[in-house]
Amino acid sequence: MGGRVDESCVLVDGPWTHRFVGANGSRFHVVEAGTGPLVLFLHGFPEFWWAWHDILPRVADAGFRAVAMDLRGYGASDKPPRGYDGYTMAADVTGTIRALGERNATIVGAGAGGMIAWAAAAFHPKLVNRLVVLGAAHPLRLRAALFADPRGQLSASTSALRFQVPRYEHVLTRDDAAMVGELMTRWTGPQWRETPEFDDYVRRCREAMQIPQAAFCALEAYRWVFRSAIRLQGYRFVKLMQKPLVTPTLQLHGELDTATLPRTAQGSGRYVIAPYEWRLIPDAGHFLHQEATDMVTGEILRWAKTS
Template sequence: MRDTRPVLDDSVVLIDGPWRHRFVDANGIRFHVAEQGTGPLILLLHGFPEFWWTWHRQMPALAGAGYRVAAVDLRGYGASDKPPRGYDAYTMASDVIGLIRALGERDAVVVGHDLGGLLGFAAAGFHPRSVRRLVVLSSAHPLRQRAALAVDPRGQLAASRHILKFQLPRFEHVVTRDDAAMVASLMSHWAGPQWRGTPEFDAYVRACRDAIQLPQAAFCALEAYRWALRTALRVAGRRFVRLLQEPLKVPTLQLHGSRDTCILPRTAQGSGRYVTANYEWRLLRGVGHFPQLEAPDTVTSEILRWCKE
């Protein structure tokens, strides 16, 4: 049967609120940013399969506390450009730094969730002068995650089996099939039990299902994960590992849900060994893979505390 659903456009992610939507050019492409407040910059990076909207519970509070908050759609997501290439960690980390510059700042507090957390680690490692402080949610240092996939086959490797599927050609069509049913399934599996099935959860999953069905969005989202495995044994992959072996000199706070089934707590907790600056780890009891939505007040207060220290 022919699919007669209308093709979605960027308007599905330009959600109204106390923020303003703008587009900025950085690192050769155009990014969509939702921005609110004035003051020192806090740059918010989302994960897979999301978009800037994942931070809507934090933005008003952070702006009200005297910060300029910018929640970005990463390269290939939401209303940002979706070029056919550029999904390697080097380019996407440079995107982060380019965005800070494009927003008129020399540095920023970077807050990243999931893929955004991994990019936060990379950006802080490659460009430490541009990242004032780092907050990572539901993610692990890239070298720690790489090691866990190798030494924890029944744990992190099993939890990452979706990434193995992402390597298949044209798998983006599986992701968007049946109104992006796979996105709903993954998010339901990863979410904490107290949030899963609530009206807020259902509404958020609906928004993410729409966003991943934007033209080319699913393909672009999978390309970052394909690069990670394709280059693991190549020169680019070895160079990436070598660069990240330099200890991180940016003060780093890690927040992680105890019920996270995507990035296991034991995987993420080992990230501290790669940080020589001030480092804190906090486990959020009963929370799954989406702390910014499952425990929004706690996450907001922790970000503010880390910004002010």
């Protein structure tokens, strides 16, 4: 890598179109393919829209309008100094649905994007007709596990705890964002970790994290989670998330996920009163959309096509 990095590094050519849309007071970079009912993809940390580059054209070919967005603070989307709370980022997503001219969408979220997807469906149920969550527990389930499972989920979340340190973004981006590669290696299952595709993906994510302000913005979302735990805003968030989810939800989780433990995520169904399914993906870690692309794509299409 080396040299100054800018947003052009995420504008990768392919069987898709790059666009920018205004939503919730910010500008978001979206990547679009196909026509039909909208399926909106949300990446996790430390990724960007490229998380879905294999799945996007397959979903488009199946008769859907497949759109992957760079979340607030990532990739080529705006990077304002504030707005990394659960309310705002959920409104970013539903605002993007409207900005795309759609009335609703199936939302597919992975990792941190999965947490936002849970919130979007809870706060704006009329805009989310189906939900697919990968590698992410319901926010209240994760919150409970951090307290109740100190040797498990709390120990697995030590990276997020370190992110609370002021100016930690400089550590994250040191040596061409070497820590991004270390985290991805730690969270990935062994089979995909040994492939050239993994090496290329890590390289792209390390580069994207070096876009000015991207690392700060990415960490601010994690900081909000912990800061809000002792603030009124966090109490209100919890109260709103306690309302039973009425969106049909499919939850996919890697058997070897060491970032969000399967036993943490599996309890999320208690918050859903709509149709709900849980699938544990064997031999996959936190990035199961990359590690088990064929299986995950099939599950997304099955759920999106269910009437």
